[in-house]
Amino acid sequence: MPLDRGKISRNADKLVQQGKHLQAAREYAVLLKESPNDLILINKIGDLLARAGRTAEAVRHFERIGDTYTQGGFFLKAIAIYKKIIKLDPKSSESILRLADLYAHQDLVKDAREMYFEAARQVFARRETMRARDIYEKLLRMEPDRVETHTSYAEVLQMLGDHQRATAELALAASLLAAQGRAHESEGLFRQAFGSALKDPVSAALLLRGMIKSGASSSAVTLAEQLHAQYGDHPVAVDAVVDVYLSVRQTADAERIALAAIGKVETPGSSTLTVLARLHHRQGRTIEAVQAAVQVADDLVSRQLLPDAKAILDEFCKLSPGSVPLLNRRVEVGRLVGDREGTILALEELIRAYETAQRPDLVDRTREQLSAYAPERMPAASPAATPRPGSAPSAAPSRKAGSKESPARPASPASGSAAKAPTREEIEVLLDEEDGSGGGDEGLFDLSGDIAESLAKALGESPEAPPTPPEDEQSLGEVLAAFRQKVREEVGDKDTSTHYELGIAFKEMGLYDEAIGEFQLAAEAADRFFDCCSLAGMCHREKGDPDGAEEWFRRALERAVSGTPEQRIAVSYDLGEVLAEKGDWGGARDAFEEVSRANKGYREVRDRLREARERVG
DSSP: OOOOHHHHHHHHHHHHHTTOHHHHHHHHHHHHHHOTTOHHHHHHHHHHHHHTTOHHHHHHHHHHHHHHHHHHTOHHHHHHHHHHHHHHOTTOHHHHHHHHHHHHHTTOHHHHHHHHHHHHHHHHHTTOHHHHHHHHHHHHHHOTTOHHHHHHHHHHHHHTTOHHHHHHHHHHHHHHHHHTTOHHHHHHHHHHHHHHHTTSHHHHHHHHHHHHHTTOHHHHHHHHHHHHHHOTTOHHHHHHHHHHHHHTTOHHHHHHHHHHHTTTOSSOOHHHHHHHHHHHHHTTOHHHHHHHHHHHHHHHHHTTOHHHHHHHHHHHHHHSTTOHHHHHHHHHHHHHHTOHHHHHHHHHHHHHHHHHTTOHHHHHHHHHHHHHHOGGGOOOOOOOOOOOTTOOOOOOOOOOTTOOOOSSOOOOTTOOTTSOOOOHHHHHHHHHHSSOOOOOOOOSSOTTSOHHHHHHHHHTSOTTSOOOOOSSHHHHHHHHHHHHHHHHHHHOTTOHHHHHHHHHHHHHTTOHHHHHHHHHHHTTSGGGHHHHHHHHHHHHHHTTOHHHHHHHHHHHHHOTTSSOHHHHHHHHHHHHHHHHHHTOHHHHHHHHHHHHHHOTTOHHHHHHHHHHHHHHO
16 A cells, blocks of 8 residues: 555654654654655755754764765765764764865865864874874875875874884975975974984985985984994995985095995995995096996996986096996996987997907997997997007097087097096906907897897897888888797797897887887786886887777786886876876876875976866866
8 A cells, every 4th residue: 555645744744843853753764765865855854863862863864965965976065964964973083084075076175174184183083093094195195295294194104103104204294394494393303203213224214315305414414323323234224324424515424434334234325335436436446436336327227216327327437438337337328218329429438448458349249239229420440459548539430411419529428538548457357347248240130139239230220210111011020020030939938038128129119019019028027017018008109009008007007016116106197198198087187196196396297187187177
């Protein structure tokens, strides 16, 4: 038998007039069973339950309305409902948090901040530290430059035992204070943080570096001595102490710390090794200086700090002209950073160094590299000769007529007016430090040497520019197929290192499909997975395939343990750009927010994030 809705409503209305709110709510509840999504009815029942003192039941009814409005995109109505809930129950931290999210979605930053802080205060008081951490992370995404949020977040992280991240947040807060001209407060916060950070050498070192960046180097000196006294055998701590002294130009103290690290620190950091390399050079220990400088460069490259690696190599190539290990690294780094002129000059210097050492095999191999990389700069063949000690290296040949060149040609990375050229014996010693670099022409497919040059030789092209399509397109395909078949015959699919190098070579030549194929094979190695996915994504983007680029970028980011933080930031930014190109501004916004959390000071990131938010609305 159907319900008589009119009769039930009239009975409920009478009960309301008689002040019997709970009985009236029960009458309306009968109607709600037939119309469970009637928001007006739900609201009416909630009001009656609130009047009857049944606050918890009333809140549950209002939350149903709030959820429905939120899911339907009626955010202003949802805000009104949650304000009603909080007025009824000020301790409803869940409702406060939902209201904060709604305010943030509507860019009502001030209101959102107040609600987030209130929710965090309530959950923190209940010792729900994990939830408090999540709330502060939302606050930081919304206002990354707010000092109070960073300090509160650090307090929560300390309670969770994450001392390194807590120190990082305090250092960031102190840096923000310094940027605002509040130097005294900044130094006070740094010193306050250092006491707890001293429990962990990595955290303390991070804090000292933050002081350097914020301009508080002088105050960092005293703390640096404390760190060194406690952790004089820890590489990260020692490296930070060296950087502190260098930042205040106390070179003698930096050298003292670096020398003390010898024999105590198993793997010295790049700053420590740089100081030692410079000291070795001043004392005339060329071989030791070169070895230390090479170790610095290799360390920086492994951490993807390529501009820093280039800078240290340029410095020591000038100090030790003709150094084979330095020049070889300079060639590798030059290619990675896209410094074509510096790479060419390093190759030219290598040729002269090998001529000095009377190594015609290496002269020929390096000339082949230079021919493939920059045929217009090929020097004329010359007999091996040993220049007089201290004599200037021969001038490199000029460019072809009509080519662009600045009036003042850049200095060679190996040139240095005051530096002494190495003797043949010194070059031989340094050559022995290399990996047994033998020569010999291995034919068209020389897979024992630089694979980029071998590929370029097979195609008759420079590895820097895309090849000019031949008249017979099939002939190019045949050459590529033959080359790849030769690779598989000699190294197989399991040699991921060779396939990775081949992928790089294909990418540089604009052969993106071939490059993607090689990166797929190389990605089987766990230590190359992130790089291969990133590079494959770049290839898809270069060839105008944003869907393919998105797929590879996401594949890279899905492996949380892969890639350094800097690499993941770079790929997240690339993903955001690709999604923006596709018109997926919601996805782009999420990607740029991820980047913004780690690169808070980058104006370009902030601008792209702002644009994405505006597009999403």
